[in-house]
Each structure stands twice: as structure tokens, then as C-alpha cells.
Amino acid sequence: MPTTPSKAAVEAATPISKWAPPVLLGWLIPGGGHFLLKRTGRGALLLVTVLSMFLLGLMMRGAMFQPQTGDILTTIIYCGGFLGDLASGLLYLLATWLGYAQPDMAGHVHDYGTKFLVAAGLINVLAMVDAYEIATGKKD
Amino acid sequence: MPKMNLSHFEAAVLFALFSSVVLGVITKRTDAERLRYGVRCFVYFMAALIGLGWLMHFGHG
Numbered sequence: 001m002p003t004t005p006s007k008a009a010v011e012a013a014t015p016i017s018k019w020a021p022p023v024l025l026g027w028l029i030p031g032g033g034h035f036l037l038k039r040t041g042r043g044a045l046l047l048v049t050v051l052s053m054f055l056l057g058l059m060m061r062g063a064m065f066q067p068q069t070g071d072i073l074t075t076i077i078y079c080g081g082f083l084g085d086l087a088s089g090l091l092y093l094l095a096t097w098l099g100y101a102q103p104d105m106a107g108h109v110h111d112y113g114t115k116f117l118v119a120a121g122l123i124n125v126l127a128m129v130d131a132y133e134i135a136t137g138k139k140d
Numbered sequence: 141m142p143k144m145n146l147s148h149f150e151a152a153v154l155f156a157l158f159s160s161v162v163l164g165v166i167t168k169r170t171d172a173e174r175l176r177y178g179v180r181c182f183v184y185f186m187a188a189l190i191g192l193g194w195l196m197h198f199g200h201g
Contacts, residue, residue, distance in 0.1 A: 042165050049158045056154065059144035100141060109144075112151040119155065123162045130166040140169065 019135035026128040028089040030120075033131030046127045053120035054091045062113025063104040064096065081114075087121030087128075149189075156185030 026033025030050035034043030065081030068074055085092050095101060104114070133139040146154070164178025 045161060045165050049161050053155075053158050056144065056146075059142055060146065060151075061143060108148065109146060112146060112148075116151070116155070119159070123158065126162055126166050 014136040019132050022131040022135045023128050026131040027087065027124065030089065030091070030124045030127060033128060034134070037131060037134050039134065042130075046124075050088065050120050050124050050127070051091065053116050053123065054088055054095075057113045057116030057120060058095060058100055058102075060113025060116065061102045061105065061110050062115070062117045063110065064092070064101040064117065065114075081118055084118035084121040087125050088117070089124065092121070149193075152189050153186070156182055156189065160185060 022033035022036045024033075025036050029035075029047070031043035031045070031047035034040070034046060064085050065078050067082045068078035102110070102113075104110075130139070160178045160182035163181045164174040168174040168177050
């Protein structure tokens with residue numbers, strides 16, 4: 001009697017060459033992994049969402065985190081914030097290279113901007129995980 | 141780059157909207173389920189936003 005392989009077995013059997021390109025493209029270009037996997041509508045929604053959050057963060061003059069160490073809270077906030085910013089991929093790299101990264105300023109609007117920039121990256125992480133699950137066959 | 145000034149409420153509504161869209165897109169399997177879940181997340185975000193806002197209002201006296 002034939003048995004169907006479990007999801008974990010399917011995932012383990014998926015070669016890295018199958019899921020790495022969509023995940024990497026999804027990091028560089030938000031929604032890019034979904035475009036590569038022919039999920040155009042969902043990719044477009046993710047692209048628009050991450051791009052809008054990132055641009056709103058820049059327009060609110062949000063600051064980009066730089067990794068800093070010190071006490072545990074400083075390390076978590078600054079290194080975590082840096083990773084969150086970096087997760088936006090090309091948006092973060094372009095904004096930094098083109099000089100749109102703002103210094104940290106006092107004020108609630110700047111603070112919201114900083115949070116929007118990090119949230120855009122974290123949302124992109126969710127999109128990358130989704131692209132991984134589609135590529136490995138855990139999702140359709 | 142134009143500068144944008146959003147109030148706390150406007151920023152929170154935009155955050156709720158974008159987060160709900162993404163949560164809907166990535167978590168469910170059919171478009172109908174995605175739409176329903178996205179709308180439900182947005183409603184929960186807004187309920188938490190308004191509820192906590194009133195809580196802080198009364199907490200300050």
C-alpha cells in the first residue's frame with residue numbers, strides 16, 4: 001500500500017537550490033520570491049505593503065539602527081533594530097547608499113518613522129518565510 | 141523626500157492596515173479566507189487601539 005510522505009519529509013527532501021533563490025530574491029526585493037514562484041498577486045500585495053511602510057518611515061524621517069553593544073537592552077534594541085532594517089533588502093541598501101538614512105532625532109513622528117522602517121523589514125521576513133514554505137511544498 | 145507628519149492615530153491605523161494585509165496574505169490558503177482573516181486582524185487592531193486609547197485617557201484622570 002503506497003504511503004504519502006509527511007510534510008517534514010517533503011521539506012527535508014527539498015534541495016536548497018529550490019528554496020534559496022525565492023528566499024534570497026524575497027529578501028532583496030519584497031515579494032520577489034512570490035513573483036519567482038508565480039504567485040504574482042500575493043507578491044504584488046507584499047511589495048506594495050513593504051514599500052509603502054518603508055517609504056512612510058523615510059518620509060517621517062525615521063532613523064536607521066546601527067548595531068551597538070553595551071548592556072543587554074542596548075544590544076537587543078540596536079542589533080535587533082539593525083537586523084529589522086536590513087531585512088528590507090534592497091530598500092535598506094539603497095536608502096543607506098543614497099543618503100536617506102536619518103540620524104536619530106527627538107520627536108514622536110521620527111519615532112513612528114523608525115518603527116515603520118523596522119516593521120517593513122519584519123513584514124518582509126514573514127514574506128520570506130511564506131516564500132520558503134511555498135518553495136518546499138508546505139503551502140500552495 | 142517630502143516630509144510627513146502623522147498623528148499617533150493615523151500612524152497606528154496605517155500600521156494596522158499594512159500588517160493586516162500581510163497577515164492575511166501569508167497565513168491562509170484561499171483568497172476568501174485571506175480576505176476574511178485580513179479584515180478580522182484589522183478590526184482587532186482597531187479595537188485594541190481604541191480600547192487602549194480610552195484606557196490611557198481614563199488612567200490619566
